[in-house]
Amino acid sequence: MKINIYTDGGSRGNPGPSAVGIVFYKENQIIKKYSEFIGEGTNNEAEYQAVILALKKAKLIFGKKKAKDMEIDFFMDSELAVKQLNHEYKIKEEKLQFLFIKIWNSILDFKEINFNHISREKNKEADKLVNEALDNKDREQVLL
Secondary structure (H helix, E strand, O other), X not given: OEEEEEEEEEEOOOOEEEEEEEEEEEOOEXXXXXXXXXXXXXXXXXXXXHHHHHHHHHHHHHOHHHHOOOEEEEEEOXXXXXXXXXXXXXXXXXXXXHHHHHHHHHHOOOOEEEEEEOOHHHHXXXXXXXXXXXXXXXXXXXXX
16 A cells, blocks of 8 residues: 655744644545644754654554555655655754654554655645644644
8 A cells, every 4th residue: 555645844933833734645635634733843843743643643544554565655845854864864953863763663664665855835735734733722633
């Protein structure tokens, strides 16, 4: 099984109030959307938290057994996060190193994970979810 996940994370103030937005696609159809206010943090921390939450949700939606055969393509508008997750850039910030390890431990539960950089224009749905969560400061919102 192959799915695409568009993620975004953002903070107002950097550091400041932060949120994540996640959109799951299967065969070009949206199957789930999530947004969540995550407290104080930086933009980069929020980008990483979005990936962590997406991996967690993928396991919950599809189950651990299906996850082992699942290929996931992530699409993110943070070039820095994508290059760090693809081992092209070193991670110097201690908090990001910790989040990076969480991501890589979670990746072991899936067949294949790819991280792709896209423009902000192609990530509008996830970005919209981040802003809605920041505006509402609600708990997690499952939108579909």
